[in-house]
Amino acid sequence: MLKRRLIPVLYLMDGQMVRSETFSWHQAIGNPMIHVERLVEWDVDELIVLDISRNAPIYDVGRIDTRRGGAVDLMDFVSKIAADCNIPLTFGGRIRTLDGIRAIIQNGADKITLNSALVETPDLVSRAAHTFGSQAIVASADYRITDGGARVFTHHGTRDTGRDPVTWAHWVAEMGAGEILLTAIDRDGTARGYDLETIDRVGSAVEIPVIACGGAGHQSHFARVLAETAASAVAAGNIFHFTENAYPRAKTYLRRQREDIR
Secondary structure (H helix, E strand, O other): OOOEEEEEEEEEEOOEEEEEEOOOEEEEEEOHHHHHHHHHHOOOOOEEEEEOOOOOOOOEOOOOOOOOOOEOOHHHHHHHHHHHOOOOEEEEOOOOOHHHHHHHHHOOOOEEEEOOHHHHOOOHHHHHHHHHOHHHEEEEEEEEEEOOEEEEEEOOOOEEOOOOHHHHHHHHHHHOOOEEEEEEHHHOOOOOOOOHHHHHHHHHHOOOOEEEEOOOOOHHHHHHHHHHOOOOEEEEOHHHHOHHHOHHHHHHHHHHHOOOEO
16 A cells, blocks of 8 residues: 655745745744754654745854754755654755755755756756656646636746646656645645645646645645545645644544555
């Protein structure tokens, strides 16, 4: 039986972990290392960390009650996360070159995710997949619902690619991506549930795993994704910052309902 996953996502902006809402509002919630350590203690299935900084990122977050202290730059940050992680780690954000991918992986990440680079350097996925293996390359598909239907956007949700998420998914799969992170921009941080229709369309269209993200507000939202769509995994960010919805509780909730949970 193929086990399906529940994956926390941490958003990093200017050296701080933030809560995100519709890609346009962000609230700083503290030292990223503290949040990473907490998730590792919870024994999560995997961890996705996305740097959504608009400008040159700052990683000097100081030594605030953590075993390893803060980080001084991106590679230091990745290596410190990886040092504590005994779980698959995916890192994304501001990755534009094959050398950038190599550096992230050499510093301990198991996978990288690409978004804006997919349109800026379309052959980067195929070159990266050839070099590091498809299993290490996650293609990000951030989308909005417009008058013409669902459309994929890049560059922090500001540039319309003109492509439907299904078309995008076929494209990145053909280029060699091993997984797709599908995020509904309009539902990000809203806690009103996942866009089940689009998730199922994309998950049913490609053979590679699709991770659904955007809209979690209750444990039942995870259950609906797994029950009603072809997604291989469900991911969330903001919800896990609240004690009543902590990751271990969500995992227990899902295991009571399903047998295919990792």
